[in-house]
Amino acid sequence: MKRNNSLMNRLLMLLVFLFLYAPIFLLIIFSFNAGNSNMIWKGFSLDWYAKLFHNRLIMESVYTTLLVSLLATVIATIAGTFASIGFYAMRRRIRTPLMTVNNIPMMNADIVTGVSMCLLFVAFFNGWENFSVWFNSLGLFQLPTRLTMGFGTLLIAHITFNIPYVILAIGPKLRQMDKHLVDAAMDLGCTWMQAFRKVILPEIKPGIVSGALTAFTMSIDDFVISYFTAGSGSSTLAMTIYGMTKKRVTPEINAISTLLFVTVLLLLAVINIREARQERAALRRK
Numbered sequence: 001m002k003r004n005n006s007l008m009n010r011l012l013m014l015l016v017f018l019f020l021y022a023p024i025f026l027l028i029i030f031s032f033n034a035g036n037s038n039m040i041w042k043g044f045s046l047d048w049y050a051k052l053f054h055n056r057l058i059m060e061s062v063y064t065t066l067l068v069s070l071l072a073t074v075i076a077t078i079a080g081t082f083a084s085i086g087f088y089a090m091r092r093r094i095r096t097p098l099m100t101v102n103n104i105p106m107m108n109a110d111i112v113t114g115v116s117m118c119l120l121f122v123a124f125f126n127g128w129e130n131f132s133v134w135f136n137s138l139g140l141f142q143l144p145t146r147l148t149m150g151f152g153t154l155l156i157a158h159i160t161f162n163i164p165y166v167i168l169a170i171g172p173k174l175r176q177m178d179k180h181l182v183d184a185a186m187d188l189g190c191t192w193m194q195a196f197r198k199v200i201l202p203e204i205k206p207g208i209v210s211g212a213l214t215a216f217t218m219s220i221d222d223f224v225i226s227y228f229t230a231g232s233g234s235s236t237l238a239m240t241i242y243g244m245t246k247k248r249v250t251p252e253i254n255a256i257s258t259l260l261f262v263t264v265l266l267l268l269a270v271i272n273i274r275e276a277r278q279e280r281a282a283l284r285r286k
Helices: 004-028 046-052 056-089 092-107 110-135 151-176 178-187 192-221 224-229 237-245 251-284
Strands: none
Touching: 004 056, 004 237, 004 251, 056 151, 056 237, 092 151, 092 237, 110 151, 151 192, 151 224, 178 192, 178 251, 192 251, 224 237, 224 251
């Protein structure tokens, strides 16, 4: 009876994974198709990958995506690290509601975040236009009167939704750290920045790396928030793929989707491997 239940559970799990990943595997297979059909296999070929790297529109969107993801990851990691230390130094009664507020962007629907940030940028640009007209009338120096959404707003949006993930990754490492280490270092003559660099940073380094990898993964994978905050001047890879699918799903889209899937899969694998090693190291110390 138990063996039958085990077989049924495995079969059910296999069917679930097949349902989830069969479309992706089909996309990956036809990215190596010699023909331009997504239904008829005409032989193995890497031609679509070669054409992909000669597609100027896709390459520009890849450059924009990587640049935004890297900058947002660096800035969000720095801001999130110091924010985590600030939360750690607070009393529990104050920290708990603030951490709840920090977790809201992660649970909030992307469409709500994207639309709200779009409205915020539009309201700010309207206010800036009125302010710049008044300021330029003073004759000190000239400010631009018109701001539009583009790379800057896209970067701000990515930083905004990445910071909570960094804080969530670093927080547990701070709680595992001995509270008296910083005080001991400062009693021995360290300044706060020296204590941060020599004591706090080595203790929370695994959390910083995990937070940075998570932030980069979220940035490179985002579509909805980018769609509402990029404007017409910038386009991420996800937005470019979405625009191309409106006409026809070509093997070039299969190829870029395959590369994107593999990249995200590798990043997630790195994150999981690091977390597993950290758990093993923590168990060994105990």
